[in-house]
Amino acid sequence: MDLVRFGVVIRALRRRRGWRQLDLANSASVSQTMISLIERGHGGKASVDVLIAVAGALDARVKIDLRWRGGELDRLIDADHGVLVAAMSGMLRAAGWDARIEVTYAVYGASGSIDILAWHEPTRTLLVIEIKTEVTSGEATVRKLDEKARLGGQIARERFGWHAASVSRLLVIEATSTARRRVERASAFFASAFPVRVTALRRWLRNPSGSVSGLWFLASSNPGAAMSRTVGRHRVRTAAKPIAGPRPNVVHRPQSRTILTNRS
Numbered sequence: 001m002d003l004v005r006f007g008v009v010i011r012a013l014r015r016r017r018g019w020r021q022l023d024l025a026n027s028a029s030v031s032q033t034m035i036s037l038i039e040r041g042h043g044g045k046a047s048v049d050v051l052i053a054v055a056g057a058l059d060a061r062v063k064i065d066l067r068w069r070g071g072e073l074d075r076l077i078d079a080d081h082g083v084l085v086a087a088m089s090g091m092l093r094a095a096g097w098d099a100r101i102e103v104t105y106a107v108y109g110a111s112g113s114i115d116i117l118a119w120h121e122p123t124r125t126l127l128v129i130e131i132k133t134e135v136t137s138g139e140a141t142v143r144k145l146d147e148k149a150r151l152g153g154q155i156a157r158e159r160f161g162w163h164a165a166s167v168s169r170l171l172v173i174e175a176t177s178t179a180r181r182r183v184e185r186a187s188a189f190f191a192s193a194f195p196v197r198v199t200a201l202r203r204w205l206r207n208p209s210g211s212v213s214g215l216w217f218l219a220s221s222n223p224g225a226a227m228s229r230t231v232g233r234h235r236v237r238t239a240a241k242p243i244a245g246p247r248p249n250v251v252h253r254p255q256s257r258t259i260l261t262n263r264s
Contacts, residue, residue: 001064004041006051011039013058027057080133080174083220085115088129088172092118095205097127105148105155114148115172117155119162125208126164128152133174133220138186142193145169168212170201175217183215190215 014024014035021035028035030050037045038054046054052062089099098121103114116129128149135141149169156162171194173179183190194215196204201214 001043001062003043006043007039007041009060010035010054010058013060014039017058024054024057028053030054080220081115081131084131084133084172084174084218087218087220088131088216089116089118092116092127092205096120096122097205100160103155103159105151107151107154110147110151112144112148114152114155117152117160119156119160119164120208123208124163124165126152126156126162126167127170127208128167129170129172131172132179134176135173135179135182138183138189138193141171145171166211168208168214170212170214170216172216172218175219180217 010024014021017023019027021039022032025032025035028050030046030053034046034050035054037043038051043051048062048064055062085101089101092099098119100117100119101115103117105112105114114128115131116127118127118129119125120127128145130141130145130148132141146169149167152167153164156164173183194213196212196214198214198216201212201216204212204214
């Protein structure tokens with residue numbers, strides 16, 4: 001984020017409204033001093049939440065873009081995502097499902113891609129699966145998955161000739177400690193949106209009946225990803241080498257012997 005440009009834009013939007021710094025501070029529930037710092041390009045002294053609040057008070061929004069080594073970051077994310085997709089689709093096929101990957105759609109102005117669209121022929125059950133390596137916004141994730149599940153029946157019918165009797169949805173999240181903490185912090189929300197968890201989901205996949213909405217933490221088997229997430233370094237201690245130098249003088253003393261004789 002270019003904090004200098006951010007400050008310039010905030011000042012321009014404030015002046016366009018005819019606000020003083022104090023007016024913006026009151027609207028964003030921050031101090032006038034903080035507004036002054038931000039407008040002078042010192043937004044780094046503020047938290048991200050404060051920057052979002054200040055921009056929101058002016059009907060603007062903050063977009064943070066993380067970049068790393070050109071396009072390598074996208075390839076890294078895609079690799080981890082691909083591992084989860086492959087693992088989940090493999091489990092589905094082993095349980096007797098037909099799994100289609102990256103099914104794109106454009107229906108009624110809505111467009112996107114379904115990570116896995118799975119079909120269970122004996123029960124005519126359709127399962128719409130969203131795969132996430134991380135959860136940044138639970139609300140946005142649920143809204144998009146709702147859209148895909150709502151349109152899933154039409155997409156399956158038009159693309160593959162599947163006439164579903166029921167449509168279920170499944171959110172699969174990579175099983176990292178960070179992801180688990182984020183879900184735990186919003187446990188009430190996720191429990192309401194996805195009441196079915198792994199144990200019940202495994203049983204349901206083997207014999208689907210009715211519609212379910214579930215959440216599954218799935219471990220990544222990508223060795224590269226596992227290595228990149230290892231925190232810290234392990235120090236290996238080796239035996240100390242003897243210090244080079246003159247050898248100490250060793251005095252060899254004759255060993256005493258005890259001689260036994262037979263006396264007659």
